[in-house]
Amino acid sequence: MEHLQAIVTGLGVGAVYALIAFGISLVYATSRTLNFAHGEVLTVGVFLALTAVFFDLPPWQGIIIGIGGAVLLGVVLEKVVFTPLKRSPESLAWLLGLLIVGAVITNGSARIWGQSAYNAEQLGIGSALGLDHIFHWGDVIFPAIYVWLFVAGVVLMVALDLLLRRTAFGRAVRAVAHSRRTAALMGIDTERTMVIAFGLSAGLGALAGIMFSPLTFVQVQLGALFTFKGLAAAVIGGLGSARGAFLGGLVLGLVEQEALIYVRAGYRDAIAFGVLILVLMVRPAGLMGRVVEERH
Amino acid sequence: MRADARRRLWFLALIALPLVLRDELTQFALARVGTFAAAATGLALVSGVAGQISLGHAGLMAAGAYTSAGLAVHAGWPFAAAWAAGTALAAAVGLAFGVPSLRVRRQYLALATLGGGFIIWQIVRETGSLTGSDFGLAGVPPPSAFGHSFGPFGSAVLAMALLAVALFAAGNIERSRAGRAFRAVRDGETGAQASGISIFSTKLSAFVLSAGIAGAAGAFFAHSEGFIAPGQFDPRVSFTLLLAVVLGGLTSPYGGALGVLLILGPSELFPSAFDWLEQYQIVAWGPVALLVVFRWPDGVAGAVSRLHRRMRGASGPQDASRPGSEHSPVLGASGEKDGEPMLVVRGLGKSFGGLRALHDVSFQVRAGTIHALIGPNGSGKTTLLDCVTGSLRPGEGEIALTGRRLDGLAPHKVAALGVARTFQQVALFGSMTAEENVLVGAHLRMRGGLIVGAAGLPTAGETDAMRESWSVLSTVGLDGKERDLAQALSFGQRKRLELARALALHPRLLLLDEPAAGRNEPEILELGRFLKRLRAAGLTILLVEHHMNFVLSLADTVTVLDEGRVVAEGAPASVRSDPAVVEAYLGASGA
Numbered sequence: 003m004e005h006l007q008a009i010v011t012g013l014g015v016g017a018v019y020a021l022i023a024f025g026i027s028l029v030y031a032t033s034r035t036l037n038f039a040h041g042e043v044l045t046v047g048v049f050l051a052l053t054a055v056f057f058d059l060p061p062w063q064g065i066i067i068g069i070g071g072a073v074l075l076g077v078v079l080e081k082v083v084f085t086p087l088k089r090s091p092e093s094l095a096w097l098l099g100l101l102i103v104g105a106v107i108t109n110g111s112a113r114i115w116g117q118s119a120y121n122a123e124q125l126g127i128g129s130a131l132g133l134d135h136i137f138h139w140g141d142v143i144f145p146a147i148y149v150w151l152f153v154a155g156v157v158l159m160v161a162l163d164l165l166l167r168r169t170a171f172g173r174a175v176r177a178v179a180h181s182r183r184t185a186a187l188m189g190i191d192t193e194r195t196m197v198i199a200f201g202l203s204a205g206l207g208a209l210a211g212i213m214f215s216p217l218t219f220v221q222v223q224l225g226a227l228f229t230f231k232g233l234a235a236a237v238i239g240g241l242g243s244a245r246g247a248f249l250g251g252l253v254l255g256l257v258e259q260e261a262l263i264y265v266r267a268g269y270r271d272a273i274a275f276g277v278l279i280l281v282l283m284v285r286p287a288g289l290m291g292r293v294v295e296e297r298h
Numbered sequence: 299m300r301a302d303a304r305r306r307l308w309f310l311a312l313i314a315l316p317l318v319l320r321d322e323l324t325q326f327a328l329a330r331v332g333t334f335a336a337a338a339t340g341l342a343l344v345s346g347v348a349g350q351i352s353l354g355h356a357g358l359m360a361a362g363a364y365t366s367a368g369l370a371v372h373a374g375w376p377f378a379a380a381w382a383a384g385t386a387l388a389a390a391v392g393l394a395f396g397v398p399s400l401r402v403r404r405q406y407l408a409l410a411t412l413g414g415g416f417i418i419w420q421i422v423r424e425t426g427s428l429t430g431s432d433f434g435l436a437g438v439p440p441p442s443a444f445g446h447s448f449g450p451f452g453s454a455v456l457a458m459a460l461l462a463v464a465l466f467a468a469g470n471i472e473r474s475r476a477g478r479a480f481r482a483v484r485d486g487e488t489g490a491q492a493s494g495i496s497i498f499s500t501k502l503s504a505f506v507l508s509a510g511i512a513g514a515a516g517a518f519f520a521h522s523e524g525f526i527a528p529g530q531f532d533p534r535v536s537f538t539l540l541l542a543v544v545l546g547g548l549t550s551p552y553g554g555a556l557g558v559l560l561i562l563g564p565s566e567l568f569p570s571a572f573d574w575l576e577q578y579q580i581v582a583w584g585p586v587a588l589l590v591v592f593r594w595p596d597g598v599a600g601a602v603s604r605l606h607r608r609m610r611g612a613s614g615p616q617d618a619s620r621p622g623s624e625h626s627p628v629l630g631a632s633g634e635k636d637g638e639p640m641l642v643v644r645g646l647g648k649s650f651g652g653l654r655a656l657h658d659v660s661f662q663v664r665a666g667t668i669h670a671l672i673g674p675n676g677s678g679k680t681t682l683l684d685c686v687t688g689s690l691r692p693g694e695g696e697i698a699l700t701g702r703r704l705d706g707l708a709p710h711k712v713a714a715l716g717v718a719r720t721f722q723q724v725a726l727f728g729s730m731t732a733e734e735n736v737l738v739g740a741h742l743r744m745r746g747g748l749i750v751g752a753a754g755l756p757t758a759g760e761t762d763a764m765r766e767s768w769s770v771l772s773t774v775g776l777d778g779k780e781r782d783l784a785q786a787l788s789f790g791q792r793k794r795l796e797l798a799r800a801l802a803l804h805p806r807l808l809l810l811d812e813p814a815a816g817r818n819e820p821e822i823l824e825l826g827r828f829l830k831r832l833r834a835a836g837l838t839i840l841l842v843e844h845h846m847n848f849v850l851s852l853a854d855t856v857t858v859l860d861e862g863r864v865v866a867e868g869a870p871a872s873v874r875s876d877p878a879v880v881e882a883y884l885g886a887s888g889a
Contacts (some may be wrong), residue, residue, distance in 0.1 A: 036405045087588065092595040094351060095588065097405055098544055101537055102584030109581045224532075230416075233409060272420040275413030282402050282410050 007142050008259040014148030016255020018156040019216065021210030023247035025203035026156055031166060031242040032175045032199035033088075035096060039079065039104035040207055041228025046107060047072030048207025048220050049115050051125055061126040063170030064101060069208045072283035076204025080197050096163070104226065111222035128216030144191070147216060154213055155248055162244035175199060177230030179242070207232075227271070234278040249290055253277075302754075305469065309462035316454035319567075323815050325454040326522075328565040332457035333519040334562055338542045339464040340511030345540065346548040347472055348504035349484025350399045351408045354415025355539050357511050358395065358532035360422055362388035362420040362513030364429055367438040367520035372428065381517045388513020389506050391418070396505025406440065415536045423528045423765060434527030441521045453522040459574030460518055461555065464511050467752035468551035471507075475737075475744050475760065480504055482727050482738045489725035489796075492687065494713035494742040503748055538579055547597025549821050556598050557587075558794060606613045628662035628756030636666035641686070641807060646695035647680055648862075655681045657862045659695070663807070663855075666840045668829060668869075670849045673859035674882055679842040680722055682859070683809050686840075688712040699807065714742055718805035720796045722812050722842075728785035732776055732795050735784050736767040739802030767802060773828070774798045801832075808832070810841040814848050826852050850874060858882065 022041065029037045051068025053060055083103050087096040122128070132146035166172040172224070174195045177185040186192050211220075218224070231254070250259020254274055261273045280287065316325050341355045361440060366384030369375040374382070397514035412871050422429045429435055440449045441456055472479040482490040483500045491497060520526045542557030550556075575582060576851035590597055641657030641663040648656040656678045663669040664740060671679050684690040686697055688709040697704040704712055718739070727735055770782055774794040779787065784795060793816045800808060813829075814822045826848060843849045849856065850870040856875060858866040860882035866873050873879055 017851075083588075087592065090592045090595070092548065094404060094408075094592045096865070097351075097408060098541070098591065099588055102541070102580065102588060105534070105584060107582040109578070227886065230412070234413075238408070266424055268424040269420060272417045274414050279410050279413050279735045282398055283405055286402050286406065287669055293386065 004263050004294050005260070006139075007095065009256065010142055010144050010148065010262060012256035012259035014145065014151060014255070015259065016235075016252035017148070017151040018210070018214040019231050019235040019254050020155045020248045020251025020253070021151065021158065021213065022228055023235035023251050024162055024210070024244060025207040026232045026236040027118070027242055027244060027247040028162065028166075029205045030236065032196055033084070034179055035084075036233055036237075036241075037203065038097060038100040038229060038233070039107065039202075040203070040232055041230070042104040042107040042225035043072055043075050043079065043204045044076055044207035044211040044228055045109060045220070045222060045225035047169055047204070048211040048215055049111060049120075049121065049222070051208075051212055052120060052122060052220070053115075056122045061124065064125060068212055071203050072208030073201045073205040075107075076200040076202075076207075077197055079204070080200035081221060084200070085193070085196065086159055095215060104229065106191060108222055108225050111225075112178075113139075115222055117222065119221040120217035122212075122220050125212060125215065127212060131216065132215075133216045140288065159244045159248040162206075166244065168294065171195070171198065224277045230271075231274060235276050235289055240291035243290060246288055246290040250288065270271055301838055306466075309466055312462045312465075313455060313458045315458055316451055319454075322450045323569075324567060325450040327569070328454040329450070329457040329522045330519070331455070331558065331562050331566050331568040332461045333515045333522065334539070334542075335510040335555040335558040336457075336461045336464040336518075338539050338546075338558045339461070339468050339551065340508040340554075341479070341539050342543045342546070342548075342551055342554035343468055343471065343511070344504045344508035346553055347468075347477060347484065347551055348480035348501070349397070350501055350504060350657035351404060351411070351539060351540070352395070352505075352508070352536075352801070353408045353412035354395065354536035355411075355508075355532070356416075356531040356533065357415030357418035358388050358512040359516030359519065359535075360418055360528075361391045361509075362424055363520040363526050363531070364435070364514035364559055365513075366517035367526055368428055369437050370439050370521070371437060373437060377439065377521055381441075381514070381521065384517030384520075385510055385514040385675075386553055388516065391511035392509020392513070393502060395509060396502045399501045399505065412533060412536070416533055419528055419532055422531070423762075428829050430527070432528060434525055435520075436525045438524050438526065438664050440524060441518065443853045457518060464515075465552060465555060466754075467511075470754035471748065471751045472551045474754075475741065475746050475757050476503075476748045476751040478730070478734060478738050479741060481730055481734075482741075485727035485729055486725050487711075488689065488721065489799075490738070491689070491709035492713055492719050492721075492725065493738050493799065494710050495563060495738070496708070496710045507748055511621045541580065541583060541587050545583060545590055545597055547599030547601075549596050550603075553597050553808055556602075560598070578600070594734045601634075631739050636699065636836075638665050639663070640665040640700055641840065643682075643686070644696050644698075644699045646682070646685060646697065647693045648678075648685060648690060649693055655862050656685070657690070659859070659862070659864055661857045661864060661867060663838060663840050665838050666833065666836060667854040668841065668852055670856045671840065671842045671854035671859065672844075672846070672849055672856060675867075676861075677882075678862040681860055681862075682810060683719065683811055683842060685842075686712070687717060687809065691787075715804060716803070716806035717808035717809065718800035718803040720793070720800050720813065722815070724789070724792045724796050726784040726792055726796055726799070729783060731781050731783055732787070732798075733764075733767050733780045736770055736796055736798050736802045737763055738838035739799035740767065740804075742804075743804060763802070767798075770798045770801055771795075773802075775824075783872055788816075790821070793817070806838065808837055808839045810839065810843075814843055814845045815840060822848050843846060 013178060026037050026040050050071040054064035054067040082276040083099045084096055087099040131150040132283045135146040137144040155232040174190045177188060177190055178192050182192050235250040235254045238253055240246030254277060257277050258270055258273050262270060280283050316328060319328060337355060337359050345351050362384040365387045366380040369380040369383055394413050394548060395411060399407050402410060423431050441453055479495045481502050482495055487497055542561050543554040545560060546557030557778060561579055564577040594601055626729060639662040644660050646656055646659040659682060673679055685692045686704060688707050692705050699715055727738060740763035744757050744759040745766030746765055750757055768780055774797050776791060776794055783790060787795060814825060817825060829852060833839060855872055856870050856873045857864055858879050865878040865882055866876040
């Protein structure tokens with residue numbers, strides 16, 4: 003019975019991880035880099051939405067403001083930090099840049115919103131998704147919100163998959179990822195492609211954060227944790243594909259919940275990192291990724 | 299050397315610093331800054347010098363700190379024994395920390411090490427009975443020796459001594475044989491392996507060394523503070539350490555310590571003036587570090603050394619250590635009789651995905667000859683070289699060097715058997731000088747590991763190799779470029795430098811991938827004469843080349859590959875008129 007409960011909770015929590023991972027995977031698909039500031043940007047989106055509602059705007063407007071603010075922040079991130087640092091002679095400058103921006107965002111957010119935990123219920127997402135509605139199968143508890151998060155995960159996965167595989171933007175993304183130079187020579191506006199990818203990624207992140215906010219009390223310090231869970235899910239599933247991100251999220255959620263039957267709850271995040279390191283060691287391209295031996 | 303003596307004075311001054319700063323709170327802060335600077339020096343070795351980024355070093359400090367503090371508090375161990383145990387355990391954890399670096403690099407390694415640090419941090423928080431979990435572990439006895447406990451002054455002196463030793467060792471290692479291997483792996487693993495450096499042991503030893511230093515710092519920190527808690531080692535601290543290394547200068551062994559001094563120094567040492575800075579460490583210094591990385595990739599340490607050089611001007615004894623450059627032959631005696639098969643390739647096959655790059659390739663390279671491998675683009679020539687040197691694992695067939703199987707051996711093992719190679723696109727170590735590149739080539743001919751390097755002892759074979767490196771550079775035509783960075787050389791010069799590095803291995807078999815590329819006609823003629831001299835001295839050469847006149851005038855035997863198969867073989871004259879060769883190059887004409 004406890005295993006069944008772990009599967010139910012694992013799929014629900016896993017869908018959350020997948021929702022975070024989509025944005026990370028999209029940025030990776032375009033730039034072959036891990037966005038170490040994704041969770042921080044996402045958290046700002048959630049807090050902007052909450053702030054708007056606090057100032058008596060209706061929840062749907064707050065949600066739009068939150069997503070819009072995150073998109074803007076994503077674009078700024080690309081323009082001001084990422085692209086300039088990609089040109090630095092030190093090839094890891096962008097990584098440090100993103101880590102620093104993450105820390106600055108968290109610190110700045112703490113100035114504005116303080117360090118305390120907020121209940122995001124004012125957004126009305128929780129009641130809209132049936133947060134109070136809980137199914138009981140014997141001893142197994144099944145909150146309705148898990149269903150919606152899972153459905154949202156599937157819908158976004160399919161949409162993102164179609165976007166990357168079937169559209170001109172998707173082709174541009176793949177071309178830019180392969181070689182920014184060559185793509186530019188082929189007439190692709192690489193800067194625009196990158197900006198769209200970062201903006202879309204941040205917006206997706208904020209949407210994800212707003213959707214799962216009823217499950218947790220939001221707190222500015224959680225940004226880093228969201229980043230690492232999202233990175234873990236994206237890497238485990240296989241970077242750069244929406245299906246990989248979704249699978250990675252579910253696997254991470256399931257493994258965490260299953261392991262928690264045997265170890266203390268405080269080890270949950272350590273388990274996530276353990277799985278991540280294991281996947282990096284055994285199958286660096288992720289579960290869905292293909293490893294092809296390359297010529298030198 | 300004068301520079302060395304001056305360096306030692308600096309280190310002594312560090313240790314004497316607590317004599318000047320008499321205030322107890324300042325000495326307390328000095329101990330703290332000193333231990334973190336030592337930890338950052340450990341990080342600088344692995345992430346800066348060896349290029350293996352770590353975002354988890356606070357976890358290694360925690361491993362040392364909690365081991366030492368736990369043994370002292372719970373088991374009553376004396377300081378020295380507890381500290382040594384903490385250092386040893388951290389070094390052991392460092393071994394595990396380094397394992398992912400064998401599989402993944404750069405951003406993925408950052409993620410993996412972040413995870414490692416995070417896991418240690420969480421273990422500390424969750425094992426409450428031993429570590430005090432989030433409440434911390436109080437009452438850690440201060441550092442002591444022979445029954446005497448050290449107060450703030452003694453702790454500060456010890457911390458500074460720890461830092462001075464770490465800096466001394468790091469500085470020595472960077473210039474030693476082991477440090478050159480670190481830097482070679484950082485700049486290019488392919489080139490390092492071709493010079494006989496084992497990636498496996500280089501990366502792991504860098505991690506163990508670095509973790510040992512970080513653990514020693516962490517263990518000392520526990521005793522000098524008297525109280526430790528998980529918050530002192532959380533993932534943000536790892537990030538601050540990395541930030542310090544970047545700010546101080548990634549490529550310098552002293553960068554980490556300089557960075558810590560900048561980031562922690564003001565708020566720790568002058569709390570009345572800079573107290574407010576403490577909570578802004580990353581926020582305030584982050585953008586500064588970014589600017590530094592962007593404008594001056596070698597950080598504060600690089601800026602300091604440039605300033606230093608400018609102040610001393612041209613009057614300084616710049617080339618005082620120029621080794622005597624004599625034209626000595628650089629070849630080892632190869633023991634094979636001329637004409638006997640040296641390299642035997644039999645039934646070799648290799649596929650990439652569905653593409654067959656090599657199909658049942660067999661040929662022999664006879665000792666003391668120049669053997670050329672020609673064929674159109676994509677015919678499998680470089681793939682064949684990669685199979686011989688072990689950078690690719692062949693699908694079928696076998697490769698033997700004077701009877702010894704090469705297939706299945708790692709590239710550095712193949713190099714150890716006396717096979718040197720150059721690469722089509724050049725695999726040099728860009729941030730190292732031409733001389734150092736050649737010294738890496740002579741890696742296998744020297745002895746001396748990390749301990750010898752850390753102590754700054756001269757290594758056996760090093761002086762010979764140094765003297766020889768200048769004459770090798772001279773024979774390939776790079777006089778006057780000895781102290782230039784490889785990345786500053788032109789393509790043609792880099793091809794020459796790579797040839798020099800290959801010769802420094804004293805190979806029996808030399809594999810050259812398009813040696814004539816980047817040379818004009820007179821230079822190609824000169825290269826031909828040079829290769830003939832090498833052949834006359836007993837060296838066996840297998841070369842891949844497109845320049846047909848060059849090949850036909852030089853080679854004893856030519857093997858022609860087309861679409862992964864051998865289509866012709868023989869003396870240059872017969873190959874030239876072979877219809878299969880003509881077809882391979884010109885297409886099926888007349889059909």
